[in-house]
Amino acid sequence: MFREKIKVLDCTIRDGGLINNHDFDLRFVREVYKALSEAGVDYMEMGYKNSKKLFSAKEYGKWKFCEDDDIKKVIDGIKSNTKISVMVDVDRVDVEDVLPRKNSPVAMIRVASYVKDIDKAIFLVNHFADKGYETTVNIMAISRALDNELTEALEQLEKESKAKVIYIVDSFGALYQETTEFLIKKARSIVKTKEIGMHAHNNQQLAFSNTIEAIIHDANFVDGTVYGLGRAAGNCPLELILGFLKNPKFDIRPILDLISKEFVPLREKIEWGYIIPYAITGILDEHPRAAMALRNSDKKENYREFYEKLVSEVGE
């Protein structure tokens, strides 16, 4: 038995791009798209739709901008039912860059927002919905959201937004399953006309179990990345989600091939996964940026000092 409504979104290239300035080459992205298509994954998110007025195309790879022409080069000639998604950040997108859905290879636009920016997120998501896109609002840093403010944001999203899905995003990898249950149930109780989604980070090796927990409590959109690739500790491994879900439309084998051929070699070049400084920021409910800086320093294995520094910074 399976729940047909569950949709799997792969954000390997988007979240993985946060490690390498979104500079994956076309061949690699095509291999990912091909494998996801064969595996029956519902959506593939390629990157961010940022304004080139704000970020230099010389400093970042093309998946920082996700222009339609670059996306077309990825999908050209590959048989697929996998829909394309891009993410936008509040204040970083020029809505004029986004063509109407019927003229674009993109099917879904996801708006990432902190609770405090929810009005801006609703403006954006409604704009994209009016252009014909499937849309989501992804509420970031949920482990730091104050309960009353989160309640208000969820009520606004339910009443005022045209988003199809509201995502809970555990940006810091700080949630345990009890809090995941609380948040998904809370969202479900307020957001009655839309789907709920879960995007988890793996700092404490809980991304997969929190994703299962969300599914148990009726989230129907779940995010994963191939081999858990993603900033810092990375994300929920897509291959584990496919192993768990019983929908016969999914096939894990193309993803196993892809990991063997592309991701094992990639892991030799860039770092992500269960690494103690990321576990520490997860335990302390902190953004991983201090841990990322540590990993780029000559004190990269100096865990105790890092922990004591973070703890000492907590204060009144």
Add this chain to the structure above:
Amino acid sequence: MFREKIKVLDCTIRDGGLINNHDFDLRFVREVYKALSEAGVDYMEMGYKNSKKLFSAKEYGKWKFCEDDDIKKVIDGIKSNTKISVMVDVDRVDVEDVLPRKNSPVAMIRVASYVKDIDKAIFLVNHFADKGYETTVNIMAISRALDNELTEALEQLEKESKAKVIYIVDSFGALYQETTEFLIKKARSIVKTKEIGMHAHNNQQLAFSNTIEAIIHDANFVDGTVYGLGRAAGNCPLELILGFLKNPKFDIRPILDLISKEFVPLREKIEWGYIIPYAITGILDEHPRAAMALRNSDKKENYREFYEKLVSEVGE
């Protein structure tokens, strides 16, 4: 708030010994003992108490046998409240090798048993309890146990055994949190006069979340290993347990130091953790031995072929 009854057992040297034939040197084991003692961990398990009539001391390191004199060399001169545990396997121990508790540095003996061997386990555990030891029975391969046979085993353990703790052991790393909840509740409902314990494997990155799940449903003994060291995918990382538990007696910092100084270098020499063939055996609820053989072959990254071979072996 915390639950004072929760006891943490570290089995780094015991489960890690399954990778290197129990051949950790004395200095390393002392460093682990020192750190666990400073961290306030309740028990440290050093290895197996196997009969030297059955296994050659030339082929295995000393933690395959855990002689009292070797244990004394580890703990000598180190201030500690951490109790020493050893494990025995049904049919592999000579009970005459075990001195009375009052003459031994060992405080706890854990008997590992499949459901089918539960009568032998009860004989052993009662023998060791009569010699004055704290004792546990660890029911292995629980994901493969038939429900009626497990019920009978738990009833026998409750009625006939002197064990202090009955452990659920997810040998294959196959459990999701719903099944963990089912098994812990089942054990709790039958075993009313003893504690319940959880020993998890990390094939699907669920060892930590299954351990939390067990705690939620009233298991009070939990196993971890430093940096998740253990056979194949390894175990629940001790550092994550200490980060989760709120008992102020625990201090994560000595464990962070230990990982920096000893376990990061060790990981360069021996392999454990999230590796796709172990994830596959976990998903398929299989013993990891086929995956371990693969990792020692020249097809070690050939995941798809491995998956297809395992799936094709399933049959009537």
